[in-house]
Amino acid sequence: MSSPEIEALVQSLSRLPGLGPRSARRAVLHLLKRRESALQPLISSLQAVDERMLSCGTCGNIDTSDPCHICRDHRRDGSLLAVVEDVADLWAMDRSRLFSGRYHVLGGRLSALDGVGPDDLAIGGLLSRVETGEVAEVVLAMNATMEGQTTLHYLAEQLDRFDITVSTLAHGVPVGGELDYLDEGTIAQALRARRAVG
């Protein structure tokens, strides 16, 4: 067995999504052999993220400033708002570079199974943003999962009373798929062909 310090690090790393115990061990050895070129830069990057990252009070994005750089970017179209479940979805969508509007992160999706109801999501904040009258179109960019679609229909109902366009991503998002695993091309296609809801 290796030392407790190494075992602790293997454990920490193997809890990350995508890394099992074997690959965590390989990763640790990789780092140990490259202290100055890999281990120390990784520590610095993690510390920078830990010290500087904030949650945007407007959209829920994670960034070094609040409001985040997307909410502050005046070249972005403030009349177009994409609602996503998670920050990972926001990043995935933004990497497609096709969306010029702003975002709203729900922080999850409605789930009877996990006991997640409307009050657990940032829905009040979304409605407030729409109430200002600045938003002309809301793109409901939920994941194509059962719970994502339930959330989408719930939001479409809530948004029905506003005189705005409510759309959703077009086919192109595979059924059961999660945005964060899609390539930029698929997301771009789905955005281009987005359709009105309800």
Add this chain to the structure above:
Amino acid sequence: MSSPEIEALVQSLSRLPGLGPRSARRAVLHLLKRRESALQPLISSLQAVDERMLSCGTCGNIDTSDPCHICRDHRRDGSLLAVVEDVADLWAMDRSRLFSGRYHVLGGRLSALDGVGPDDLAIGGLLSRVETGEVAEVVLAMNATMEGQTTLHYLAEQLDRFDITVSTLAHGVPVGGELDYLDEGTIAQALRARRAVG
């Protein structure tokens, strides 16, 4: 796009073996959502490893002390020495719990392609350890790759002048396989059935 701090962290993480850019991004988000329970403990584990880990001057293992805990363990059989290419192989072999001897880490394998010759490996140190007369058997536990086997035969020749048993791992290690990817059972079987070389 997310902020430069996050992109830098994604880059650092995606250079680890086993993590691509997508899974690195997922890992970062996982950490950002769990600062106290995941991000900060990971930073501490990495720092502990960076500050405390030493290379053992005797066997090449990485541990908090030099000599390492294996070299200092008097319950270990000092007459039995397993030679491995890499520290990961030492750990993999030690996890099988079947080997009661000590280790010698070469720090690589002979490779004409990568320009790795005998002087680049810890072969002098191995011969010195055998010369003390304490070693009765050397288990050449190279990977079952072309270069591993070339290294094995080179070492078997070097060890020929000593009055010791030179053995290697039995079939059980798949051809082309690397120790670090094997389960403990396979390694244990290969150790049990180890055979004499040359």
